Amino acid sequence: MSTVKARALVLEEPGSKPVLAEIDVLDPGPGEVRIKIAASGVCGTDGHAIEGTHPLARWPVVLGHEGAGVVESVGEGVTDIGVGDHVVCALAVPCGTCRQCRRGLAEHCNSPARRQAMSGVMADGGSRLRHGGEPAYPFFGVGTLAEYTTVRRQQAIPIDPALPLDEFCLAGCGVITGYGAVLNVAQVRPGDTVVVVGAGGVGANVIQAARAAGASTIVAVDGIPEKLDLARTFGATHTIEASRDVAAELRAIEPDGADAVFEVVGKPELLSMCLSLTRVGGACVMVGIPPMGAQVTFDAFTLNANRRLLGCRGGAVVPTRDIDRLVSLYRGGALNLAGLIGRRLGLDDVFEALDQLGRSAFARSVVVF
Template identity: 35%
Template structure:
């Protein structure tokens, strides 16, 4: 079948809506009609060249939700009409990481970089003018229709609005889990969130939910600081230096118990500033990325050791998609997690490039593409 999708043809470049040929679903695959897709910085890293494009063209998007409209042969447990959230971390359920409760680090993840089928990286589901089209993270959510491996989909309650469920596909789960799963933050702690865009704003929500006595939202953009106050921050600051001073004023000069780094384009300097912001035995959770070509963190290794600080990487906030995605949506249904307030503006598929430009300009907390 034919479908329209947002394709990156050159790097650096911008996503252009392109009609491509899409295979019918094979064994273990689902044909999904996409309904809503969040605009996440990860896809933009590839467009601007922060992260390498291993192969072009690339059909982008990884944060989305839709409805199953086709099920491949010999694919038990799935049916047309199922509502699904796509996950950029496929889950096999059998490898060491999955078996020890770390589905976000499933061994299948490494295969998704090929942009082809998980079990056959030389086989592609999309083509354009006879050329293979790479599916970003194995899903290419920014499409009217897409075919995905069933291991990259999570079935959800059909009563949950898909335009809200899409947000849990990446940004909400990543930000939430960075605090709940990765930071060791406890009730009564002081937590800094460094960068409160589409991911960090959910770290703010999580810090509030666990009972942190102070949640300091750091961002140079006034819109994001205001939104953070609305969603649980107790204090805001324009710079990490100001945020660190606030944390120290509350802790006898010690610093924050945990700092979560969710800056859109992370540098080594950002990480060093975050390390400086936490107390002895404090934790820095590194969730944002800065592109695969960046390297080096200007921290003093002796001071890092003697103050026994911890720098913790976090992919998908350490979440397990099969559990955390439905659980977060249950919290939304119960009114304990806010999703409606996250979306600053909605776009059509044809406005994808504009949406990413708005994200870079800081005018959005989260932009959302609606396809239905």
């Protein structure tokens, strides 16, 4: 093995414009895997990092966190996957030893080891990426908007090489977050009424997950008409333009309100409305990531009717379990990945994809290497 050079999208400091630069990707250490990235989605959270609304602990950062590729080399002690294996890059790495993991609640792991991995630091406290000779850190521990990256073994989830990597890269974040919000957090049941506020990349997956879970009524809310058209293709039975009286239009569809309402925009001011749309015993799930320090105000009496306001950290997933679940849904025709991709482009055009975040008529741009 030897250090490889790779082109990557690097954010050098808060508030700066990301740059395309050559980085060095060091050999994988013990328990690590170096991956040749085949494709990476461009997610709204990358945009939040650039804007500074998603705080980062270390700089510079190699952006991208929705990736899939082929194992190029493995470090000492890695014996269960090998060179040439196809993998999806996963964000969450349950430690397996903390109290939550021991109780069978790995999706709630918040151990120092997990936080360290998410900040792009390996078990030995270092990084395997170099920018200008100095350490650089992979976003969410993966840094997939690069030709190569090195991750912990637990973050490389093997998949069948027959599956398309340019589609399954999206399973690393947007798809698994949407599905996890429905299946793991809200636990939508057959016959439920679901409302999805924000029908973009993650929202489209909330919609198709709700359909797969058997929801009978799925209402999409968005301010971009083309996104509402997209929502219908993924299973929305009704759509509401966001500038209209959403509560009144929902009452015309379902007078008692919804069993589950998903806020997928990340705007705290929408949470109060979303909570008010739930029926007695219903759940409001905050899927979008709000800015740090943002405050939410709502009538506390709303919760008196057994309503629940729930957080949703990445879909509360365990990657080894939930990516396998996505593969099964895909093979069964219940997961549409191709329809999420509005544009495939090269790394040189990634700035066009970043500029379209939140404004495009489609769910995702995918950078193909």
